[in-house]
């Protein structure tokens with residue numbers, strides 16, 4: 001698709017149709033998307049990017065909805081990217097989720113998009129990071145990215161957000177699970193959702209104990225654990241205040257600049273890897289690999305020598 005100046009102007013002035021079109025380009029990795037992102041880059045950087053992650057069914061979408069409504073009432077512009085789990089065991093967003101999301105999506109200053117992660121080998125999901133850039137350039141005050149915390153991609157996505165909220169529930173062993181999944185490492189704010197259920201206070205203490213055992217974060221931020229009942233819109237104002245507190249902390253400690261530079265560095269490396277990979281595997285190389293595979297499988301040649309040979 002051709003990228004004209006018109007779409008850039010429209011995105012910057014927050015035109016919903018233009019944003020949707022741009023996100024589709026980015027999602028499909030369309031030829032035009034890179035050109036578009038080049039133009040948009042200078043308009044990015046004012047958005048606060050918030051990641052909401054946690055185990056399946058913890059209430060991430062419910063909390064996202066509550067937060068979006070609250071932020072919208074306060075007059076903020078919000079973008080939401082709901083990352084569909086591609087794992088067969090969660091099976092993607094439930095219909096109820098989608099409908100609730102669609103309702104808040106109708107608000108004038110809210111833009112919501114559901115996206116699938118591309119399993120880019122151990123790296124960031126490029127299309128999601130790029131979608132954030134589009135929303136950022138469109139002048140959103142906040143972008144919320146909802147991901148299921150079960151794998152590596154969530155940790156990577158956390159490395160592109162300014163503030164990461166980890167949502168847990170009182171179910172037994174959840175906090176231990178979260179530790180295993182590495183969620184403890186990435187949290188700026190912990191939320192114990194479904195606090196209407198039994199054992200909530202116990203889990204809050206457990207999480208607090210685990211936080212105390214961690215070395216203090218290098219930017220001096222102290223992680224708090226908040227209780228919410230998403231389904232009853234309880235604790236949302238407090239959660240919002242904590243988000244603002246973290247945002248202020250990052251800005252005042254100049255750690256935001258450091259953090260964003262780290263993210264940028266990581267992103268550039270990813271982009272280079274991507275380019276190199278695409279350029280490397282041309283038809284000749286793929287044909288060559290297919291021809292030689294049999295030989296390598298039969299142990300007539302080892303993969304290491306082959307790699308050495310083709311990367312010379």
Ligand SMILES: Nc1nc2c(ncn2[C@@H]2O[C@H](COP(=O)(O)OP(=O)(O)OP(=O)(O)O)[C@@H](O)[C@H]2O)c(=O)[nH]1
Nearest residue numbers: 056057058059060061062148193194195229230231
């Ligand atoms: N009891 C109780 N139920 C809740 C609460 N918050 C959400 N729920 C319910 O928990 C279920 C899952 O909520 P979602 O918001 O879809 O959870 P999620 O983390 O987005 O789920 P996935 O995206 O599938 O991983 C829904 O049926 C919600 O209504 C809460 O605070 N208390």
Ligand SMILES: [Mg+2]
Nearest residue numbers: 060061093097
């Ligand atoms: Mg969800």
